[in-house]
Amino acid sequence: xxxxxxxxxxxxxxxxxxxxxxxxxxxxxxxxxxxxxxxxxxxxxxxxxxxxxxxxxxxxxxxxxxxxxxxxxxxxxxxxxxxxxxxxxxxxxxxxxxxxxxxxxxxxxxxxxxxxxxxxxxxxxxxxxxxxxxxxxxxxxxxxxxxxxxxxxxxxxxxxxxxxxxxxxxxxxxxxxxxxxxxxxxxxxxxxxxxxxxxxxxxxxxxxxxxxxxxxxxxxxxxxxxxxxxxxxxxxxxxxxxxxxxxxxxxxxxxxxxxxxxxxxxxxxxxxxxxxxxxxxxxxxxxxxxxxxxxxxxxxxxxxxxxxxxxxxxxxxxxxxxxxxxxxxxxxxxxxxxxxxx
Amino acid sequence: xxxxxxxxxxxxxxxxxxxxxxxxxxxxxxxxxxxxxxxxxxxxxxxxxxxxxxxxxxxxxxxxxxxxxxxxxxxxxxxxxxxxxxxxxxxxxxxxxxxxxxxxxxxxxxxxxxxxxxxxxxxxxxxxxxxxxxxxxxxxxxxxxxxxxxxxxxxxxxxxxxxxxxxxxxxxxxxxxxxxxxxxxxxxxxxxxxxxxxxxxxxxxxxxxxxxxxxxxxxxxxxxxxxxxxxxxxxxxxxxxxxxxxxxxxxxxxxxxxxxxxxx
Ligand SMILES: Nc1ncnc2c1ncn2[C@@H]1O[C@H](COP(=O)(O)OP(=O)(O)OP(=O)(O)O)[C@@H](O)[C@H]1O
Ligand SMILES: [Mg+2]
Numbered sequence: 115x116x117x118x119x120x121x122x123x124x125x126x127x128x129x130x131x132x133x134x135x136x137x138x139x140x141x142x143x144x145x146x147x148x149x150x151x152x153x154x155x156x157x158x159x160x161x162x163x164x165x166x167x168x169x170x171x172x173x174x175x176x177x178x179x180x181x182x183x184x185x186x187x188x189x190x191x192x193x194x195x196x197x198x199x200x201x202x203x204x205x206x207x208x209x210x211x212x213x214x215x216x217x218x219x220x221x222x223x224x225x226x227x228x229x230x231x232x233x234x235x236x237x238x239x240x241x242x243x244x245x246x247x248x249x250x251x252x253x254x255x256x257x258x259x260x261x262x263x264x265x266x267x268x269x270x271x272x273x274x275x276x277x278x279x280x281x282x283x284x285x286x287x288x289x290x291x292x293x294x295x296x297x298x299x300x301x302x303x304x305x306x307x308x309x310x311x312x313x314x315x316x317x318x319x320x321x322x323x324x325x326x327x328x329x330x331x332x333x334x335x336x337x338x339x340x341x342x343x344x345x346x347x348x349x350x351x352x353x354x355x356x357x358x359x360x361x362x363x364x365x366x367x368x369x370x371x372x373x374x375x376x377x378x379x380x381x382x383x384x385x386x387x388x389x390x391x392x393x394x395x396x397x398x399x400x401x402x403x404x405x406x407x408x409x410x411x412x413x414x415x416x417x418x419x420x421x422x423x424x425x426x427x428x429x430x431x432x433x434x435x436x437x438x439x440x441x442x443x444x445x446x447x448x449x450x451x452x453x454x455x456x
Numbered sequence: 457x458x459x460x461x462x463x464x465x466x467x468x469x470x471x472x473x474x475x476x477x478x479x480x481x482x483x484x485x486x487x488x489x490x491x492x493x494x495x496x497x498x499x500x501x502x503x504x505x506x507x508x509x510x511x512x513x514x515x516x517x518x519x520x521x522x523x524x525x526x527x528x529x530x531x532x533x534x535x536x537x538x539x540x541x542x543x544x545x546x547x548x549x550x551x552x553x554x555x556x557x558x559x560x561x562x563x564x565x566x567x568x569x570x571x572x573x574x575x576x577x578x579x580x581x582x583x584x585x586x587x588x589x590x591x592x593x594x595x596x597x598x599x600x601x602x603x604x605x606x607x608x609x610x611x612x613x614x615x616x617x618x619x620x621x622x623x624x625x626x627x628x629x630x631x632x633x634x635x636x637x638x639x640x641x642x643x644x645x646x647x648x649x650x651x652x653x654x655x656x657x658x659x660x661x662x663x664x665x666x667x668x669x670x671x672x673x674x675x676x677x678x679x680x681x682x683x684x685x686x687x688x689x690x691x692x693x694x695x696x697x698x699x700x701x702x703x704x705x706x707x708x709x710x711x712x713x714x715x716x717x718x719x720x
Contacts, residue, residue, distance in 0.1 A: 353524075354550075
């Protein structure tokens with residue numbers, strides 16, 4: 115009986131081992147299969163561009179088709195490399211489902227716009243129309259990006275710095291709080307864009323007016339959150355520092371500010387979102403440059419492809435700015451456990 | 457306190473004398489006064505080791521805050537070497553009941569806090585390393601507080617105090633969160649530190665045996681508002697033995713003072 119059960123167990127063991135090995139092999143093949151499928155998805159996009167003549171007059175259809183095949187081929191190649199290299203394989207597998215979906219969506223987009231005309235033109239331009247904007251209208255776009263980044267960066271940095279200093283001062287000093295707090299309560303909740311008409315004639319240039327508005331939109335959340343961060347620092351930290359001989363400047367710079375930093379970053383994050391909105395409105399209303407102005411201009415000419423192209427660039431920029439902010443935060447707040455990954 | 461000096465083998469630096477003279481204190485809670493200390497008079501000779509015992513909530517931590525200079529007393533005076541204590545000073549360092557490490561600083565930088573605050577960290581870095589080695593945490597210099605166990609955090613806070621080479625060391629249940637084994641070895645460690653460095657020590661504890669093992673004098677407080685109930689000399693040489701029958705007698709006497717005679 116014991117012998118039997120032992121051999122039985124052994125067999126069972128070998129059996130499960132075999133099963134697990136085949137299943138892991140299957141899993142590997144399936145994992146790579148999705149990589150190849152993603153390549154095919156992009157090839158399908160390339161094919162969809164060549165399927166039949168465009169219903170409109172777009173000059174970049176051939177190039178977009180080639181690009182679709184090239185990207186599809188690159189994905190397939192990466193998937194093939196992934197059969198040998200674990201690192202590449204993992205990277206491809208992680209991205210493959212999204213790549214497949216994007217390839218298929220592009221193909222569908224191509225078909226319902228440029229090939230079948232199911233969506234009304236010119237409101238829904240096909241992919242090649244947007245690519246055409248990037249190739250043919252690049253200088254103006256780049257110029258707009260630079261103008262926007264310059265304006266945004268200047269206003270945001272000023273607003274963040276002023277907000278931070280104000281927040282620390284209110285949180286630290288009762289006297290400053292007495293004077294600044296009512297002003298903050300009165301003016302802060304007002305949307306910065308409400309100042310737009312006044313700002314544009316009160317400031318010498320539309321650029322300085324916009325900088326002021328962006329700084330205002332950034333400054334309010336940064337001030338409030340820095341202030342609440344400083345105010346909520348546990349008094350036990352101050353007690354410890356004071357018994358160890360800390361002077362007031364040490365208490366501010368080495369205790370209050372580091373302890374408040376997580377709050378400050380929430381404020382910086384909220385300020386960034388608010389300032390984007392002000393940036394676009396300011397560019398549309400007054401500044402004669404930047405992506406907001408480009409959008410406005412494109413709409414005036416019914417150049418819808420240009421609008422989508424600019425929107426895409428804008429979302430990449432905003433997302434990039436937030437990524438950068440989170441990178442800085444992760445670096446400064448390594449001591450916190452469980453911070454949100456952006 | 458001649459006995460204090462006699463019991464100690466050759467201290468390198470003398471601690472400071474501490475005098476608590478007729479100190480009363482109360483807190484205002486919703487307009488009503490909550491009396492916490494009631495005419496407490498107490499002194500410790502330079503280099504003496506005094507343990508404070510009393511029921512929970514009677515006002516021991518409050519007295520330590522006054523000694524640290526974090527709050528002024530409502531009545532009475534506190535003196536360090538005959539000078540009135542007007543505010544905190546690194547010559548009187550406190551190990552608080554909670555470790556209160558700064559979570560944004562590594563262990564090393566937490567211990568370096570006092571030297572940094574006094575602006576002498578550049579030349580005194582070795583003291584931080586030595587203090588960390590003393591509490592057995594050299595390997596954790598770069599860890600952040602959230603990566604430490606409760607006992608390790610408490611040891612870091614002890615190192616953070618000792619690195620300042622205080623004249624008066626104020627300990628508020630510093631070993632309360634440690635496991636019993638670490639606790640015993642830390643007790644021995646505290647005695648040898650105190651003997652080496654010669655600081656005056658004020659130790660609050662709930663553990664009568666700990667008080668008797670460590671201190672030259674044990675002061676017992678009443679329920680809140682804390683009044684001095686007894687001041688007991690522990691005339692035993694160091695190193696002490698936990699099974700010492702004389703200490704057992706004192707333990708019985710003190711537990712009686714704390715109202716626990718029926719239960720042990
Ligand atoms: N900042 C404060 N404001 C108001 N009341 C306080 C404050 N600090 C302490 N108390 C009160 O003073 C009393 C004594 O507190 P304290 O912390 O000194 O007690 P303790 O003897 O250290 O107790 P334990 O042994 O439990 O630590 C308590 O009743 C507490 O509620
Ligand atoms: Mg206490």
